[in-house]
Amino acid sequence: MAEDGLAAALRARIEGEVVVAGDPGYDRLRSVFNARIDRRPLAIARCASREDVVAALAAGAERGLPVAVRGGGTSDLATLDAGLVVDVGPLDRVAIDPEAATVRVGGGATWRELDAAAQEHGLAVTGARVPRLGVAGVALAGGSGWLERALGPTCAGVVGAEVVLAGGRTARAGDEDPDLLWALRGGAGGFGVVTELELRLHPLDPTLLSGFLGFPRERALEVGGAFRDLLEHGPDELGGALMLGAGIGGACSAVVAFAGSVANGEEAVAPLRALGPSIDAVAPNEYTALQHLFDVRNPHGSRVHLRGGYLRELPDEALERVIAAANRPAAALSHLLLQPLGGALERLDPDAMALRIPDAPWAYRCFGLWPPVESLDRGAIDWVDGIAAALEPYTLATAHPGFLAPRPEPYRSATGGADERATRLESIRQRCDPEGTLRPDPPAIHARAPR
Numbered sequence: 001m002a003e004d005g006l007a008a009a010l011r012a013r014i015e016g017e018v019v020v021a022g023d024p025g026y027d028r029l030r031s032v033f034n035a036r037i038d039r040r041p042l043a044i045a046r047c048a049s050r051e052d053v054v055a056a057l058a059a060g061a062e063r064g065l066p067v068a069v070r071g072g073g074t075s076d077l078a079t080l081d082a083g084l085v086v087d088v089g090p091l092d093r094v095a096i097d098p099e100a101a102t103v104r105v106g107g108g109a110t111w112r113e114l115d116a117a118a119q120e121h122g123l124a125v126t127g128a129r130v131p132r133l134g135v136a137g138v139a140l141a142g143g144s145g146w147l148e149r150a151l152g153p154t155c156a157g158v159v160g161a162e163v164v165l166a167g168g169r170t171a172r173a174g175d176e177d178p179d180l181l182w183a184l185r186g187g188a189g190g191f192g193v194v195t196e197l198e199l200r201l202h203p204l205d206p207t208l209l210s211g212f213l214g215f216p217r218e219r220a221l222e223v224g225g226a227f228r229d230l231l232e233h234g235p236d237e238l239g240g241a242l243m244l245g246a247g248i249g250g251a252c253s254a255v256v257a258f259a260g261s262v263a264n265g266e267e268a269v270a271p272l273r274a275l276g277p278s279i280d281a282v283a284p285n286e287y288t289a290l291q292h293l294f295d296v297r298n299p300h301g302s303r304v305h306l307r308g309g310y311l312r313e314l315p316d317e318a319l320e321r322v323i324a325a326a327n328r329p330a331a332a333l334s335h336l337l338l339q340p341l342g343g344a345l346e347r348l349d350p351d352a353m354a355l356r357i358p359d360a361p362w363a364y365r366c367f368g369l370w371p372p373v374e375s376l377d378r379g380a381i382d383w384v385d386g387i388a389a390a391l392e393p394y395t396l397a398t399a400h401p402g403f404l405a406p407r408p409e410p411y412r413s414a415t416g417g418a419d420e421r422a423t424r425l426e427s428i429r430q431r432c433d434p435e436g437t438l439r440p441d442p443p444a445i446h447a448r449a450p451r
């Protein structure tokens with residue numbers, strides 16, 4: 001059998017911990033953020049160095065095993081049945097070069113670590129809105145966060161990487177391998193195991209005007225329209241999202257983050273304040289505090305159903321439809337973010353990265369999150385699908401690579417179909433991983449209809 005001697009081979013060859021069924025920690029490490037994913041790997045190799053990754057991949061390859069890479073463990077792809085998990089979590093080193101304004105992070109570092117270290121030097125790069133997410137996993141998927149209209153997507157900041165390819169050779173994305181660098185910038189993974197990532201940082205004052213303005217839900221259309229009009233014409237430094245919680249009693253919040261001076265930020269958000277919010281929680285906050293704003297809304301171990309897309313426009317009619325859909329009751333943690341694009345996202349060099357952001361003014365991300373009780377699935381999934389259906393007439397075909405659920409295209413078309421980009425990505429994947437060892441099948445729950 002494929003697993004024969006796997007654990008022993010791994011234990012003999014890697015310094016990090018090797019975890020198999022029955023070991024303490026197996027259930028924790030085989031699980032991911034989404035409790036609907038229940039997969040049983042043959043072994044989990046907790047890699048503490050590049051050498052560990054090379055040795056783990058070799059042990060898997062000798063047995064012809066598929067491999068899943070686990071970074072922050074927030075996607076559904078970080079675990080698998082009957083294969084090997086290469087867990088790069090222990091590779092969490094963060095080293096800032098303040099002079100060069102760059103950071104080198106281990107392949108398993110999270111945004112919590114990077115944001116805190118960079119902000120000590122008044123620096124930042126667009127990071128995910130949930131700090132427990134992995135830096136590498138987010139960058140490979142493009143990377144979206146509060147600062148994106150000012151600083152661009154995370155992947156635009158990737159300037160180099162050390163990558164262990166499936167065959168065990170180490171490649172250096174950058175001057176040595178510009179094609180691989182291009183692919184790592186939002187190409188959705190499947191090229192190898194990133195053991196180190198280098199990102200360019202930007203100056204960001206540790207205190208920025210940020211937070212949210214909360215309104216009664218019955219004002220959602222008025223607030224949504226005002227938020228849209230402001231953000232469509234607002235300065236690039238102004239980022240944020242309109243957030244709607246589930247049900248008529250759910251949140252209706254304008255989340256804002258101004259990546260510039262507090263005085264200019266006050267001016268930029270004045271039109272929203274003029275609406276007279278019931279809660280004004282916009283203040284000069286530390287960026288690292290802003291990053292934790294939604295921690296309680298995103299607890300690890302929830303059951304999850306995600307939908308997202310780019311919107312060609314956001315007219316009042318779209319707002320009316322989506323508010324009506326959001327007004328249906330669902331699990332309390334579920335929420336919708338309507339996110340403005342534009343700004344730096346509009347000025348990306350299409351030749352510099354695999355990520356493709358279509359010409360669209362808005363994106364939506366709908367997070368269905370509910371307690372780990374299976375009988376809640378149907379209502380919670382319906383709520384998310386209802387939002388997607390309401391926005392469907394305005395949604396472009398291009399999916400966000402980090403939001404493959406619930407209908408993943410074949411892995412290679414995650415960045416937009418069989419076009420020139422997809423062909424280039426596929427040829428890079430062929431070179432880096434000819435056997436397809438690192439291209440996990442999406443978990444079955446995403447392949448079948450939700451009920």
Ligand SMILES: Cc1cc2nc3c(=O)[nH]c(=O)nc-3n(C[C@H](O)[C@H](O)[C@H](O)COP(=O)(O)OP(=O)(O)OC[C@H]3O[C@@H](n4cnc5c(N)ncnc54)[C@H](O)[C@@H]3O)c2cc1C
Binds near residue numbers: 127190
């Ligand atoms: C609740 C929630 C909130 C989210 N919020 C955001 C957000 O604000 N912004 C955003 O951009 N995205 C967001 N996402 C999507 C998220 O970016 C992707 O799921 C991302 O790929 C997660 O990376 P990870 O390392 O945390 O997870 P993992 O599941 O560990 O990794 C995700 C993928 O990247 C690959 N990968 C990770 N690390 C490495 C590595 N070192 N080398 C090679 N491959 C690697 C894995 O193989 C896997 O396929 C969110 C997802 C959820 C569930």
